[in-house]
Amino acid sequence: MKELAFDAVVIGGGAAGMAAALELRSSGRSAAIVEREERLGGILAQCIHTGFGLIEFDEELSGPEFAERFEERVAPAGIEAFCGCTVLELDVEGEQKTVTCVSRSEGVMRLRARAVILAMGCRERNRGNVRIPGSRPAGVFTAGLAQRLVNVEGYVPGRDVVVIGSGDIGLIMARRMSWIGCKVHAVVEILPYPSGLTRNIVQCLRDFGIPLYLSHLTTDIFGRDRVEGIEVAPIENGALMTEKAFKIPCDTVLLSVGLVPENELSRMAGVSINPMTNGPWADSFLMTSVSGVFACGNVLHVHDLVDYVVEEARRAGRFAAAWLGGERPKRELRVKAGPNVRYVAPSRVEPGRDNKLYLRTMIVRNDAVLEARIDGKVLCSIKKNHVQPSEMITLSLGAAELGAIAGTPDATVEISIQ
Amino acid sequence: MGARAVGPDNTYDVAIVGAGVCGASIARKLSSYDLDVALLEKEADVSFGVSKANSGIVHGGFHHNSKYLKARLEIRGALMFDRLKAELGFPFVRCGIVVVALHEDEMRAIEQLYARGVENGVIGIEMCSGQRMLELEPKLSRDAIGGLYAPGGGIVEPYRFVFSLVESAVKNGVELLTGWKVAAARRESGPGEGAWSVEAEDGRSLRARYVVNCAGLFADEVSGIFGAEDYKIEGRKGQYYLLDKLTRSRPRRVVFPVPTSVSKGMLVVPTVEGTVLIGPSANPIVDKEDRSTTREELETIIRSARNMIPDVSEADVITSFAGIRPALGEDYYIDVSAKAPAFVQVAGIQSPGLTASPAIGEYVKDLLKRAGLILVEKPDWDPCIEASPRARELSPFELDELIAKDDAYGEIVCRCERVSEAEIVAAIRRGHTTLDGIKYFTRAQMGRCQGGFCTYKILKILMRETGMGRDEITKHGGASTLLRGEL
Numbered sequence: 087m088k089e090l091a092f093d094a095v096v097i098g099g100g101a102a103g104m105a106a107a108l109e110l111r112s113s114g115r116s117a118a119i120v121e122r123e124e125r126l127g128g129i130l131a132q133c134i135h136t137g138f139g140l141i142e143f144d145e146e147l148s149g150p151e152f153a154e155r156f157e158e159r160v161a162p163a164g165i166e167a168f169c170g171c172t173v174l175e176l177d178v179e180g181e182q183k184t185v186t187c188v189s190r191s192e193g194v195m196r197l198r199a200r201a202v203i204l205a206m207g208c209r210e211r212n213r214g215n216v217r218i219p220g221s222r223p224a225g226v227f228t229a230g231l232a233q234r235l236v237n238v239e240g241y242v243p244g245r246d247v248v249v250i251g252s253g254d255i256g257l258i259m260a261r262r263m264s265w266i267g268c269k270v271h272a273v274v275e276i277l278p279y280p281s282g283l284t285r286n287i288v289q290c291l292r293d294f295g296i297p298l299y300l301s302h303l304t305t306d307i308f309g310r311d312r313v314e315g316i317e318v319a320p321i322e323n324g325a326l327m328t329e330k331a332f333k334i335p336c337d338t339v340l341l342s343v344g345l346v347p348e349n350e351l352s353r354m355a356g357v358s359i360n361p362m363t364n365g366p367w368a369d370s371f372l373m374t375s376v377s378g379v380f381a382c383g384n385v386l387h388v389h390d391l392v393d394y395v396v397e398e399a400r401r402a403g404r405f406a407a408a409w410l411g412g413e414r415p416k417r418e419l420r421v422k423a424g425p426n427v428r429y430v431a432p433s434r435v436e437p438g439r440d441n442k443l444y445l446r447t448m449i450v451r452n453d454a455v456l457e458a459r460i461d462g463k464v465l466c467s468i469k470k471n472h473v474q475p476s477e478m479i480t481l482s483l484g485a486a487e488l489g490a491i492a493g494t495p496d497a498t499v500e501i502s503i504q
Numbered sequence: 505m506g507a508r509a510v511g512p513d514n515t516y517d518v519a520i521v522g523a524g525v526c527g528a529s530i531a532r533k534l535s536s537y538d539l540d541v542a543l544l545e546k547e548a549d550v551s552f553g554v555s556k557a558n559s560g561i562v563h564g565g566f567h568h569n570s571k572y573l574k575a576r577l578e579i580r581g582a583l584m585f586d587r588l589k590a591e592l593g594f595p596f597v598r599c600g601i602v603v604v605a606l607h608e609d610e611m612r613a614i615e616q617l618y619a620r621g622v623e624n625g626v627i628g629i630e631m632c633s634g635q636r637m638l639e640l641e642p643k644l645s646r647d648a649i650g651g652l653y654a655p656g657g658g659i660v661e662p663y664r665f666v667f668s669l670v671e672s673a674v675k676n677g678v679e680l681l682t683g684w685k686v687a688a689a690r691r692e693s694g695p696g697e698g699a700w701s702v703e704a705e706d707g708r709s710l711r712a713r714y715v716v717n718c719a720g721l722f723a724d725e726v727s728g729i730f731g732a733e734d735y736k737i738e739g740r741k742g743q744y745y746l747l748d749k750l751t752r753s754r755p756r757r758v759v760f761p762v763p764t765s766v767s768k769g770m771l772v773v774p775t776v777e778g779t780v781l782i783g784p785s786a787n788p789i790v791d792k793e794d795r796s797t798t799r800e801e802l803e804t805i806i807r808s809a810r811n812m813i814p815d816v817s818e819a820d821v822i823t824s825f826a827g828i829r830p831a832l833g834e835d836y837y838i839d840v841s842a843k844a845p846a847f848v849q850v851a852g853i854q855s856p857g858l859t860a861s862p863a864i865g866e867y868v869k870d871l872l873k874r875a876g877l878i879l880v881e882k883p884d885w886d887p888c889i890e891a892s893p894r895a896r897e898l899s900p901f902e903l904d905e906l907i908a909k910d911d912a913y914g915e916i917v918c919r920c921e922r923v924s925e926a927e928i929v930a931a932i933r934r935g936h937t938t939l940d941g942i943k944y945f946t947r948a949q950m951g952r953c954q955g956g957f958c959t960y961k962i963l964k965i966l967m968r969e970t971g972m973g974r975d976e977i978t979k980h981g982g983a984s985t986l987l988r989g990e991l
Contacts, residue, residue: 087904122919172916174900186900190914190925194904212954214746214823221796222825224939224979224986228956235987239960241974242989266991310793311983337988350920350952353750 088195092116092166093410095185095197097173097351098205100128101392102383102399104156106203109403111163115410118166118197120187125169126160127153128207129230130392132237135258137285141393152392168192176355178202178376201378201406204352204366205399208345208384210255216343218250220307223314229255229342236262244338248316249273250304254282254390254476256342261290263340271334274299274318279450281344281476283390305331313337345388355379360429363387368432370415370441371405372398380406387431387444390478394444401442419460419488424502428475435499437488443481447503450474458483459500473503515699516542516679517877519712521686521726523550525662525858526850527718528669529865535676536885537869539877542710543670543678544702546685546722548981549941551666554720555858556944557744557795557827559773559784560662561758563856564601564654566621566629567768574836577860577867579624582656584862591887592668594661595776600757601657602632602641604648604812610762614652617763621654628655643755643813657758659776662858663944671889671934676882680935683981684708689715689730691845697876700730700846714877716848716868721792721830723851732844737851738831739792742784743801745809746823748952749778753815761812768855770808772816777921777947782809782816784827795826822952829854836860838867840875848872892930896922917965918958920951928962932969940980942966963987 096107099121110117119126130138133149140146143155160167171189185197210228227235227243233255235241247263249256252275260270273291278301280287291298299318303326306317316339319331347365349357357366358375365386366374373380382402383395418434421443428446435441447454454473458465458481465487473479481501488499518534520527523545531543547553562582568575589596605611614631621629630653632640637648674680685705692701692711703709719726724737747753754774761769766786773781785801802824809816832852841847848871850864857864873879895903895913907914912926923946931945939955942948942962949955949962963977963986978984 087901122916170915172919172922174903174922188895188900188903188907188914188916190907190911193907193911193914194900196900209953210956212822212956214821214954217799217802217818217821217824219797219799219802219824221794224984227959231956231959234960236991239963240991241987242991243986244988305799306796308796310795311978311980312985350750 088192089198090118090195091198092118093199094201094203094406095120095183095199096203096205097176097185098128098207098383098385099123099126099167099169100205100207100383101130101153101156102207102385102395103128103203103205104160105396105399106205106382106403106406107165108156108159108163109400110407111165113404113407115407118168118199119160120171120173120185120197121167121169122172123169126157126167132230132234134237135262138392141391142396156396168195173351176202176351178355178379183378201380201410203402203406204374204379204381204385205383206348206351206385208347208388210341211344211346213341218304218307220316221309223307223309223312225309225313225337226307226339226341229253229259229340232259232340233262236266242266242268244268246271246336247338247340248334248336249340249342250316251275251341251343252280252282252287252298253342253344254286256340257282257286257290259340259342260296261294264294264296270294270296271336272297272299274302274304276303276321277301279474283476307339313339345384347385347388349385352381352385360433362423362429363431365431369434370418370432370436371409372402372432373405373409378409387429389444390476394478394480398444420496420498422498422500424500426503427501430501435483435488437485439485441483441488443483443501445479445481445501446475447473447479448475449503451503455504456481457502457504459502460497465499470503513711514709515711515713516540517712518542518714518716518872519544519700519702519710520716520718522553522718522720523666523670523680523682524553524555524718524720525551525666525669525861526853526864527716528666528673529861530716530718530850530868531673531678532669533865533869535673535678536882538880538882541673541678542712543673543680544684544686545680545682548682548938548978549936550670550680550682551663551944552940552980554828554830555666556663557825558662558742558829558855558858559771559781560660560775561601561771561773561856561859562596562598562658562660563859564621564629564657565624565626566617566652566654567763567856569620570624572835573838574856574860575624577836577863578856579626581860581863585658585660588862592672592889593891594664594668596658596660596665597776598656598658599774600640600653600655601760602637602757603652603760603762604637604644605650605762606645606647606811608649611650613762614650617652621652626654626656629653641755641757641759643753643815644759645812645814659758659773660858661776665858667934667936667945668889672887675889676885681708686726686729698845714846714848714872714875716850716872718850720853721828723830723849727849727851730844730847732841732847733849735832735837735851739789739828740831740854741787741789741794741826741828743797743805743826744781744783744824745802745805745821746825747780747782747816747820748822751780751815751817751820753813753817753820754780755813759812761808770805772809772813779822782806789828792828795828797824797826823954838864838871840871846875848875892927894927895924917961918946918948918951920953921947923948925965928965929969932966937966937970937972938978938980939986
């Protein structure tokens with residue numbers, strides 16, 4: 087069995103994994119990427135629409151183009167990328183961690199490293215996760231699987247489509263299916279507001295005249311062999327109006343009902359998971375509850391733009407390199423999700439430097455105020471024209487802001503939206 | 505060995521209608537004798553009816569009074585599983601069964617179950633205090649006041665069990681004919697004792713001297729086609745939830761509530777493969793193909809399971825499904841027909857049918873013998889089938905050695921259940937050429953992503969291995985095609 091040693095092993099070769107590994111290398115650390123697909127790039131490979139890179143490159147790129155900008159730097163940087171390679175076990179006991187992985191070409195390998203960066207991304211919630219009842223015919227796909235079938239494999243999964251859930255991939259796929267000549271009859275969303283980005287509602291649904299049913303629950307899926315239709319019912323004032331239920335005939339159902347960070351490997355390695363994000367709890371170094379194990383990208387929390395993913399991943403790479411060099415946070419303050427905030431990642435800040443936080447709200451509101459406080463004292467207060475759960479919010483807490491207030495040793499920074 | 509050339513005019517000694525767990529058990533039993541046997545299945549693959557969706561329990565022998573044939577077959581069948589596992593290698597564990605009483609009045613029922621178990625000769629059965637129950641099953645609710653423990657009860661993957669029985673039967677000469685739906689039959693008086701001439705819906709036909717009706721939900725229809733007894737199989741639907749392997753609710757043993765007069769109740773089952781199954785509900789249905797689930801029933805299942813094991817959570821649900829049991833009166837109907845010649849009825853095999861099935865195989869063999877079938881043991885009958893290695897069951901060293909021989913074991917196709925390409929290929933080469941067939945054989949698409957990541961990979965392997973076109977790929981045969989065209 088082959089054994090190799092690196093300073094750090096990055097699990098996952100999507101945007102996050104590549105960005106983190108490149109950052110490790112530019113800090114002079116050796117790094118390997120373990121990627122289960124045949125090539126680097128992760129889910130970007132099937133995202134052939136544009137809209138990627140506006141922040142990162144100030145350009146509008148397609149997913150594959152965005153991935154390529156990182157991929158082409160990996161080998162020249164001297165990063166060892168093992169593709170078609172699946173991690174079997176992650177052993178984080180002790181100083182040297184062991185990543186046991188398997189591939190067709192290498193067989194089973196053991197990669198040893200002092201630091202591990204988790205960058206496994208997320209997966210789509212499926213029908214069972216959201217408990218849509220009914221029969222189980224062919225023709226029910228997650229939107230991402232349909233995207234793969236259409237954009238990479240060149241197959242048409244169905245002709246008459248209903249999208250359940252209004253997540254971004256579902257919206258993108260509603261447009262994509264329309265483009266290839268299919269009829270998209272409806273997008274059905276259980277919540278009173280869309281789960282996807284506003285720009286996707288406009289560009290993917292309104293521009294194509296696809297009806298969006300908000301506050302509607304899917305109560306049944308029909309068909310023995312192939313999907314024949316679904317039944318939906320409106321939710322009014324919190325009550326399901328079964329007498330107002332109606333059927334939408336279709337041969338295909340695409341599900342876009344949320345994404346879940348893929349932390350099974352992390353869990354098995356003993357990493358503590360934040361139930362609000364389904365991602366690891368992370369400190370101000372983006373380090374998880376296990377010393378030397380870092381996390382970034384969609385495995386930490388689900389981002390809405392890949393630009394934010396790579397920004398966070400670069401920080402993780404930088405922190406991991408610093409940690410390998412013996413650096414540790416000098417002092418950390420706990421970060422707490424306050425009123426109307428679903429989560430904040432990471433959940434620690436270091437007062438002596440600049441900290442970047444990503445957060446999501448639980449409410450839809452115009453003219454909102456984002457506030458950070460320590461023990462009731464306001465650190466910063468920022469006006470927001472509009473907030474909604476689907477749009478991630480960025481907050482920078484600088485050394486100046488955090489240092490200006492001398493809190494007690496166990497002070498907590500509370501982030502709220504009012 | 506493979507299928508043998510049958511006699512003149514495509515004549516078999518025995519045709520078994522239905523390749524569920526009963527048909528498969530009977531076929532395997534008969535494969536040990538010098539006979540030409542055909543196993544007919546209307547679906548695209550075996551185990552696609554009643555046998556694919558049930559609790560997968562090897563029962564404890566205490567639920568039914570031994571005055572019933574089903575109880576006697578259950579007790580005998582249960583004892584046969586260890587040997588079958590050794591020969592066939594399907595997933596089976598004797599994890600034990602507990603029946604939990606949550607109220608004082610339920611202890612009366614526990615006493616009755618205990619007495620029945622003792623009477624039925626169940627080994628090691630035990631009446632338990634609340635404290636003993638929690639010791640046996642720490643996940644139980646603190647409300648448990650006592651219960652019953654049957655250490656011999658176990659869990660089995662039902663479709664894998666059927667697959668391996670059929671594989672063994674075919675290896676020993678049984679001919680499996682899928683997509684073969686019996687449409688017509690008539691008795692011909694030929695040379696000697698005569699034979700049945702049987703026609704399939706698609707025009708295929710065969711002759712068989714004896715016919716065994718194991719058609720499950722449709723045994724009544726098949727009985728009618730052969731001019732045998734008139735009866736009506738009622739469908740009873742059971743809905744289930746499947747929970748992720750990482751659920752905190754996984755018990756060590758199968759957890760039963762105290763049964764009611766009509767049902768054994770909703771269970772919490774730690775499946776052999778690490779997931780947790782909760783259910784089933786029990787509702788009579790009209791349409792015997794209606795395997796839909798409903799919101800109300802599923803909510804009831806969660807509530808009921810949580811009463812026994814409070815850690816059961818909706819958040820762990822990865823899928824729901826329904827199975828249909830064929831109900832026909834109080835007991836099984838296994839007998840030689842009094843109306844149609846050389847025709848054996850195996851009907852109404854609801855719970856504990858899976859447990860009883862190996863004994864049903866023997867029982868039907870004896871019935872056929874009494875009806876005149878001559879049984880001569882084959883000297884070269886091989887009870888064992890070749891083990892099919894599974895990446896998830898191997899240590900890293902074992903897996904590495906295997907990859908050196910076949911590198912397709914290094915290609916993990918299904919990440920959730922850790923299924924390699926070699927296992928997908930093994931399934932296809934054994935004749936499982938639908939997505940569901942591959943799922944049941946390998947577990948790929950059965951884990952937490954439910955095929956979100958691996959379906960397109962399986963499609964490609966399936967097309968490569970079989971030469972099927974994209975419009976021939978189905979979920980479960982028939983019109984369940986997956987794709988509707990190309991760009």
